[in-house]
Amino acid sequence: xxxxxxxxxxxxxxxxxxxxxxxxxxxxxxxxxxxxxxxxxxxxxxxxxxxxxxxxxxxxxxxxxxxxxxxxxxxxxxxxxxxxxxxxxxxxxxxxxxxxxxxxxxxxxxxxxxxxxxxxxxxxxxxxxxxxxxxxxxxxxxxxxxxxxxxxxxxxxxxxxxxxxxxxxxxxxxxxxxxxxxxxxxxxxxxxxxxxxxxxxxxxxxxxxxxxxxxxxxxxxxxxxxxxxxxxxxxxxxxxxxxxxxxxxxxxxxxxxxxxx
Ligand SMILES: C[S@@+](CC[C@H](N)C(=O)[O-])C[C@H]1O[C@@H](n2cnc3c(N)ncnc32)[C@H](O)[C@@H]1O
Numbered sequence: 439x440x441x442x443x444x445x446x447x448x449x450x451x452x453x454x455x456x457x458x459x460x461x462x463x464x465x466x467x468x469x470x471x472x473x474x475x476x477x478x479x480x481x482x483x484x485x486x487x488x489x490x491x492x493x494x495x496x497x498x499x500x501x502x503x504x505x506x507x508x509x510x511x512x513x514x515x516x517x518x519x520x521x522x523x524x525x526x527x528x529x530x531x532x533x534x535x536x537x538x539x540x541x542x543x544x545x546x547x548x549x550x551x552x553x554x555x556x557x558x559x560x561x562x563x564x565x566x567x568x569x570x571x572x573x574x575x576x577x578x579x580x581x582x583x584x585x586x587x588x589x590x591x592x593x594x595x596x597x598x599x600x601x602x603x604x605x606x607x608x609x610x611x612x613x614x615x616x617x618x619x620x621x622x623x624x625x626x627x628x629x630x631x632x633x634x635x636x637x638x639x640x641x642x643x644x645x646x647x648x649x650x651x652x653x654x655x656x657x658x659x660x661x662x663x664x665x666x667x668x669x670x671x672x673x674x675x676x677x678x679x680x681x682x683x684x685x686x687x688x689x690x691x692x693x694x695x696x697x698x699x
Pocket of ligand 1: 458
């Protein structure tokens, strides 16, 4: 089955945390769900450990997997620096990951689910998560609401996010992006993220990386249907990380789908 493999590059391994590392809108929400789990927690697409490492630091019985080896290598290096010797992570895809154990909660955070490239892949992922949950276990998926302005503009115009500190080196980098392609039939959008060094090491030319990210957007009505098709009898949705209701003004859709107990 087709998959979006774009993070599987050394460039993403090096630069991922500059862009994604400081996102924390979901942190309290996801950590709360991990803390209150009545059994093991799995993070699908754990990246460089933005959520997984704090869970392990707290002693939560958590594990994770990701499709990208460079991101997992970065996670392991960060874990080592934090005194976590062997973080329980492996390279796998959310479409066909396999664990013998069954989980109380599976988290798919921060648009990771949008890397399933089409409805068949989405359903395969959801069915696989369902299979890996204990009775009564919950799948949590956070993704964006595809508002019209996020899905109609592929104008190649550069939008500057701003300067951030590279958490690895402390050096400033400038982050910008442009929408490179929109396929409104397949509901797929490709952005190119550009990361530029502002103060390169002495004597070196500044580097500028072009890093593509392709996402398939999913509407709340589709998501509800997909979850039911995958076997989830009950699915609650909220519209922000404070458990507020989902309405047309929300930017997030956060699903909590429960496997029958
Ligand atoms: C936006 S990042 C989020 C990372 C992490 N969950 C976080 O919240 O910081 C999306 C992640 O999904 C991973 N990914 C993409 N496709 C995947 C797949 N088929 N299976 C597992 N992970 C995948 C990427 O490698 C990347 O780490």
